[in-house]
Amino acid sequence: MKKQMIWTAVAAAALTALSMGASAQNIAIVNGKAVPKTRVEALMQQVARSGRPITPEVEAQVKEEVIAREIFMQEAQKRGLDATDDYKAQIELARQTILIRELFAEYQKTAAVTDADVQAEYDKFVAANGGKEYRARHILVETEDQAKAVYASLKKGAKFEDLAKKMSKDPGSGANGGDLDWAAAGNFVKEFSDAMVALNKGETTPAAVKSQFGFHIIRLDDVREAxxxxxxxxKPQITQQMTQQRMAAFQQELRAKAKVE
Incomplete structure (x- = not known):
């Protein structure tokens, strides 16, 4: 009898331990159905990704949210809403979205932009944009006769800036006295840049320069290193741009390899 009582006590203790272990894996029992802690953990991860700090108050709110979702889900299932075509279609779209997101996240881990990648891209940028920058003004007119009239006014002592405001057809620079701000020679059409770089600081082109836009009277105000x-x-912008470029190339590669009939 005594031995039987001992085994009965051991069995009861074991059952109690199992019950406590199972309970530890759940946050609540809603209408007889267990709500696992993994749901809370998953939702907490989403909150953390959004940048919101995880505090005890936030954790309590997430727990209540998970319980509320379980209550609402049970009611929806009672009403048969999980059997509708609309529900099934939305579930499929959500499944696709999540799976594609995981694919892209995995790819980004294997194709992360390194500091060396950023340095190489920056070096290419410097090589393409280095050299000299020019600060020039111009007056853009439609005809050669108008250009001659501008030169005549300049010879009489009129200010270049005033004539630009009055006569230039360039809406971007005319209101600013013809000022084109600092820019590399390559930013301008060839006819303009060739004439501009041939000037010394403070000089004006001896004759109007014709381009596809009209006739330019150009004055070079200053020159400096870029x-x-x-x-x-x-660095942040380069990293983001390279990441986007690699992701776009990855998507295009998959699309190109796919057999679509």
Whole structure:
């Protein structure tokens, strides 16, 4: 009898331990159905990804949200809403979205942009944009006769800036006295840039320069070495751009390999 009582006590203790272990894996029992802690953990991860700090108050709110969802889900299932075609279609779209997101996340881990990648891209940018920058003004007119009239006014002592405001057809620079701000020669059409770089500081083109836009009277105000941003200043933008480019190439590669009939 005593031995039987001992085994009965052991069995009861074991059942109690199992019950406590199962309970530890759940946050609640709703209408007889267990709500696992994994749901809370998954929702907490989403909250963390959004940048919101995880505090005890937030954790309590997430727990209540998970319980509320279980209550609402049970009611929806009672009403048979999980058997409708609309529900099934939305579930399929959600499944696709999640799976594609995981695919892209996995790819980004294997194709992450390194500091060396950023440095190489920055070096290419410097090579393409280095050199000299020019600060020039111009007056754009439609005909050669109008250009001659501008030169005549300049010879009489009229200010270049005033004539630009009055006569230039360039809406971007005319209101600013013809000022084109600092720019590399390659930013302008060839006829304009060739004439501009041939000038010394303070000089005006001796004759109007014809381009596809009309006739330009150009004055070179200053020249300097190109002022390029430092690597640290543009590193985030370069990283983001390269990441987007790699993702686009990955998507295009998959699309090209796919057999679509």
């Amino acid at each position: 002022q390029l941003p430092k690597l640290e200043e543009v």
